[in-house]
Amino acid sequence: METNFSLQSFLVEQYKNNQKTIKEGDSSKLAQMRDKAFEAFAENGFPDKSMDNWRSTDLTKALSHDYKILLQAPPYNPVDSYFKCNIKDFDTFMFTFLNGWYVHKNVPLTVFPDGIIVGSLAHAKKEYPEIVDKYLGTIAKDNNNPMLNLNGAFMQDGAFVYVPEGVQISKPLQIVNIVNTKEDLLIQNRNLIIVEKNAALKLVHCDDSVTTTDTFINSVSEIYVGQNAEVSYYKLENKDSQSLLINSLYVKQENDSRFLSNGITFNSGVTRNTITVNIDGSNCDADVNGLYLVDKQQKVDNYVRINHNKPHSRSSQLYKGIMDDQASGSFTGYVYVEKDAQKTEAYQTNNNIALTDEASVGANPFLEIYADDVKCSHGATIGQLDNEALFYMRQRGICERNSRMLLMYAFAMEVVNKIDIEALHKQTDDMVSRRLRGELSICDMCELHCGDHTELHFEIDMSKI
Amino acid sequence: MLLEIKDLHASINGKEILKGLNLKVNRGEVHAIMGPNGTGKSTLASIIAGRDIYDISKGEIYYKDKELLDMAIEDRAREGIFIGFQYPVEIPGVSMTNFMRTAVNEIRQYRGEEPLSAAEFLAMMEDRKKLLELHSKLTNRSVNEGFSGGEKKRNEIFQMAMLNPELAILDETDSGLDIDALRVVANGVNKLRRPDNATVVITHYQRLLDYIVPDFVHILYEGKIVKTGPKELALELEEKGYDWVKNEIAK
Ligand SMILES: Nc1ncnc2c1ncn2[C@@H]1O[C@H](COP(=O)(O)OP(=O)(O)OP(=O)(O)O)[C@@H](O)[C@H]1O
Ligand SMILES: [Mg+2]
Numbered sequence: 001m002e003t004n005f006s007l008q009s010f011l012v013e014q015y016k017n018n019q020k021t022i023k024e025g026d027s028s029k030l031a032q033m034r035d036k037a038f039e040a041f042a043e044n045g046f047p048d049k050s051m052d053n054w055r056s057t058d059l060t061k062a063l064s065h066d067y068k069i070l071l072q073a074p075p076y077n078p079v080d081s082y083f084k085c086n087i088k089d090f091d092t093f094m095f096t097f098l099n100g101w102y103v104h105k106n107v108p109l110t111v112f113p114d115g116i117i118v119g120s121l122a123h124a125k126k127e128y129p130e131i132v133d134k135y136l137g138t139i140a141k142d143n144n145n146p147m148l149n150l151n152g153a154f155m156q157d158g159a160f161v162y163v164p165e166g167v168q169i170s171k172p173l174q175i176v177n178i179v180n181t182k183e184d185l186l187i188q189n190r191n192l193i194i195v196e197k198n199a200a201l202k203l204v205h206c207d208d209s210v211t212t213t214d215t216f217i218n219s220v221s222e223i224y225v226g227q228n229a230e231v232s233y234y235k236l237e238n239k240d241s242q243s244l245l246i247n248s249l250y251v252k253q254e255n256d257s258r259f260l261s262n263g264i265t266f267n268s269g270v271t272r273n274t275i276t277v278n279i280d281g282s283n284c285d286a287d288v289n290g291l292y293l294v295d296k297q298q299k300v301d302n303y304v305r306i307n308h309n310k311p312h313s314r315s316s317q318l319y320k321g322i323m324d325d326q327a328s329g330s331f332t333g334y335v336y337v338e339k340d341a342q343k344t345e346a347y348q349t350n351n352n353i354a355l356t357d358e359a360s361v362g363a364n365p366f367l368e369i370y371a372d373d374v375k376c377s378h379g380a381t382i383g384q385l386d387n388e389a390l391f392y393m394r395q396r397g398i399c400e401r402n403s404r405m406l407l408m409y410a411f412a413m414e415v416v417n418k419i420d421i422e423a424l425h426k427q428t429d430d431m432v433s434r435r436l437r438g439e440l441s442i443c444d445m446c447e448l449h450c451g452d453h454t455e456l457h458f459e460i461d462m463s464k465i
Numbered sequence: 466m467l468l469e470i471k472d473l474h475a476s477i478n479g480k481e482i483l484k485g486l487n488l489k490v491n492r493g494e495v496h497a498i499m500g501p502n503g504t505g506k507s508t509l510a511s512i513i514a515g516r517d518i519y520d521i522s523k524g525e526i527y528y529k530d531k532e533l534l535d536m537a538i539e540d541r542a543r544e545g546i547f548i549g550f551q552y553p554v555e556i557p558g559v560s561m562t563n564f565m566r567t568a569v570n571e572i573r574q575y576r577g578e579e580p581l582s583a584a585e586f587l588a589m590m591e592d593r594k595k596l597l598e599l600h601s602k603l604t605n606r607s608v609n610e611g612f613s614g615g616e617k618k619r620n621e622i623f624q625m626a627m628l629n630p631e632l633a634i635l636d637e638t639d640s641g642l643d644i645d646a647l648r649v650v651a652n653g654v655n656k657l658r659r660p661d662n663a664t665v666v667i668t669h670y671q672r673l674l675d676y677i678v679p680d681f682v683h684i685l686y687e688g689k690i691v692k693t694g695p696k697e698l699a700l701e702l703e704e705k706g707y708d709w710v711k712n713e714i715a716k
Contacts (some may be wrong), residue, residue: 389556389559392550393559395514395515395539395541396542396624397542398539398571400539406563407556407559409558410557410558411558413558
């Protein structure tokens, strides 16, 4: 029945018929950007597997699927009635989006006493057009990402975060995207995070579903890291097998700034994470990390690109994956060093463990270097668990299954240990061990169901097995 | 009898290493196995542990009157077999505490005992450390990762103390140890001796046997135990060298 349906034509129609609704509140600059993005989408459509950077992301099934889009915010629905984040001791400022729209009680934007603004982009573009116009669409620029065109045409709401010069947020900010619907939705958030000079922000971004309908999320985030500013960005993904999740993160770094990101994929349907960091300043640090633990038919595709556009900056990428059953996981990492970006240091590591012969692993490191005085390295490994270590552990009485689990846990912890928020670190540690034991499933209210153990186990606890 | 090996033949990659080995170990005994490099001492320990890379063409091993060769690696360990390895492997990222707690609790579970709580386990670790006079912080680190040669050996003895085996086979645990550490390790082994357990030490040096006094000394040569004697055999061997053994066999 759906076979003749074309998502692309459907979306083109939708845009043409609903332009007014979609553009509601746009500045003229934004409206123009939108039209340009739409034209590009109408002409080029979705990425396909013939494109170099999209070889590992299979969208085929979605392209003939009849998704709904919500062009208007749904009525207010108190979020506590269906969602509660219960990570122990995790004290954050939490902001929630439901089916792509900011959930608020007539408070679309919260202004903190120190000037931090957090809330809905749909409102920020009206209330703070000078800020939004200055940054929106200037960080997320990419000719190789057709999903950006689609998002650029349809984006309406998303998180808006503004941290003014010199302000350091006192506790982490947590953005939770919840999908709770009986319909198959296509959701296209745009998040705009601006951290000005000498400011600091820790941001935790969770993608949750409360239902298991077929959802398609095409989310774009733009992060501006001002001079000597510091941003840590954490992304937790635990999606059900029907979901299609495409995240595109674009970061711009000014002089002396620091950016850390850590993305953890516990479960996925089809997930694609794109991260592009433009180091547009000197003396910057960019530390981009990821961990993906997939099994069954799950697919995850990570694509990281770091552009060293200025001299004297450092970047490192550490991505680790464990693939079980017929799952597939891939990492494509680019380091690009501009001619003038001398004294660049860039390191890239990708380690994979394939637990079965049917699991598929992609490791594609690329270095593109035009400067001559740089230190760059990359290494990719695809391996199995260390047999010598397994034998040693079993000789001490540990069964094979648990020996394997201890090794996998150790492998994963290198990434988890880079999380610099203690409560989140402990929680992620715990979730990784539960995931490896096969206990972290996807059926609770919040599919991450982070807090369903009252007591946390930071070690593999045999009484639990 | 705790362990009985009868006419064991084992090869790896088509090369025969053990060529008809016999050995009997009773509870309460200490045995020493000596022999030149490459004669199959570690191979023997490995086969008892359950490594599956060997082809065992002939022979039998009985442990507590059960066929050992049919048992899984971890079940052998749970039944009380401990190997102190000649080259302990490094396991980055797995903490000693986590590793030992998992091992201790799996063995307890096998015996139908309740798992130890975190507090009980930590108390046990402290107790074992004290017994062995270990003051190091090795237990705070990943298993053997970055340990010096001597530290790895001490860690093997610490694990032995934690697991309290019935049959411990210590493969060159004395090599790489400084004089003080040697005494510490040997004292540890002696303290862990009971009338119902047995220890087999594989060593090149008579010196160790001054501390851990064996009931029997065996000479393993070209895949066979060619000579067995009292502890004085080690002294004689040290004095006369392996050529003496060769000549003895030739006779
Ligand atoms: N994987 C292997 N493939 C081929 N040959 C092997 C393998 N492992 C061991 N060997 C050979 O088996 C023989 C016995 O080795 P083993 O380690 O048991 O000797 P050992 O008596 O413990 O010696 P040492 O005193 O040096 O520790 C040696 O010749 C060794 O090279
Ligand atoms: Mg040896």
